[in-house]
Amino acid sequence: MGTPLRIAIAGLGAVGMTLARALDAGIPGCELVAVSARDREAAVGRIANLRRPVPVVAIAELEPLADLVVECAPAALLPEIAAPFLRTGKTAVVISAGALLFHDSLIGLAREHGGRIVVPTGALLGLDAVLAAAEGTIHSVRMVTRKPVRGLVGAPYLTENNIDIEQIREPLRIFEGTAREAAAGFPANLNVAVALSLAGIGADRTRLEIWADPALERNTHSIAVDADSARFTMTIENIPSENPKTGRITALSVVACLRKMGAALRVGT
Ligand SMILES: NC(=O)C1=CN([C@@H]2O[C@H](COP(=O)(O)OP(=O)(O)OC[C@H]3O[C@@H](n4cnc5c(N)ncnc54)[C@H](O)[C@@H]3O)[C@@H](O)[C@H]2O)C=CC1
Ligand SMILES: O=C([O-])CC(=O)C(=O)O
Incomplete structure (x- = not known):
């Protein structure tokens, strides 16, 4: 085994904390070296139980310490977290994938400096098949998202359109449009639609419905x-994590992604 990949985690919430514990328990080829959190004192407390506690530093201090950053923070922080790593030819694993639509200059930055942006499958499934189909011709991609009310309240689209879902008794379709339109109105929920778009036919051609149930x-x-190679349908039912907007499988997807980076056998596209 070579030198382990030094991993930094930006954001120590539902995803970041699960990932920190998994790295502490051991992911071959990876070593957790630093974390960043909004509330430094609380974060020091949260990681005190790790076998090997790591420093809690400001976002700007992560890059010199690590080879790779995992972004698991609020979407607005994506450029601040990813750019220093991309500019130095390093890797940013991005889970606030929706924010990539508004900050696509990060992709240019990565290209220019030999950096890499990795978007894990996250709360979704089947991006391997979508990527493979996109090597041929995809005719259409449609996604229907259904969420409990508590997973959607507070979304800007609902506030701006005066849609009150807290009293509904039946499933209500609250959005129909493209993935790009959804990313603006549902920033904390629609990372999956953007990840699907990036794997397939882009945010302007990927169609989406959102239901509150x-x-x-x-x-x-x-x-x-x-697609011209296959027609397929797939459904995932995510169990919420400690954050009701985030499925438990999201953090596990990042763990699997890091494990794959150092693996001798890699399964899936
Ligand atoms: N790609 C995907 O499939 C999915 C992506 N997500 C996205 O992943 C991101 C993280 O999700 P969760 O862990 O559930 O969120 P969370 O709200 O539980 O955690 C976010 C963490 O970021 C921290 N933070 C806030 N400001 C910060 C700052 N200035 N510096 C450092 N840390 C700061 C907060 O303290 C919080 O602990 C969100 O943007 C969410 O929308 C969530 C689910 C699925
Ligand atoms: O299903 C989930 O866990 C989260 C989700 O929709 C997203 O972040 O896009």
Whole structure:
């Protein structure tokens, strides 16, 4: 084994903390070296139980310490977190994928300096098949997202359009449009639509419906792809993590992504 990849985590919430614990328990080829959090004191307390506690530093101080940063913070912080790593030819693993639509200059920055942006499958599924189909011709990609009310309240689209979902008794379709339109109106929810767009036919051609469903316990995403190589449909029902807007599988997807980076056997596209 060579020198382990030095990993920094930006954002120590539902995803970041699960990842920190997994790295502390051991992911071959990876070593957690630093974290960043809004409330430094609280973060020091949260990581005190790790076998090997690491420094809690400001976002700007992460890059000199690490080879790779995992962004698991509020979407608005994406450029601040990723740019220093990309500018130095390093890797940024991005889970606030929706923010890439508004900051696509980060992709140019990575290209210019030999850096890499990695978007894990996150709360979604099947991006391997979508990527493969995109090597041929994809005719259409449609996604239907259904969420419990608590996973959607506070979304800017609902506030701006005076849509009150807290009292609904039946499932209500609250959005129909493109992934790009959804990313602006549902920034904390629609990372999955943008990840799907990036794998497939882009944010202007990927169609999306969002439903608020008071009877639902799980964030549910159903995807239908029609391509010249295959037609496929897939559905995932995500169990919420400690953050009701974020499925548990999101952090596990990042763990799997880091494990794959150092693996002798890599399965999936
Ligand atoms: N790609 C995907 O499939 C998915 C992506 N996400 C996205 O992942 C991101 C993280 O999700 P969660 O862990 O559930 O969020 P969270 O709200 O639990 O955690 C975010 C953390 O960032 C920290 N933070 C805020 N300001 C900061 C600053 N200035 N410096 C450092 N840290 C700061 C907060 O203290 C908080 O602990 C969100 O943007 C979310 O929308 C969530 C679910 C699925
Ligand atoms: O399903 C989830 O866990 C989260 C989600 O929709 C997103 O962030 O796009």
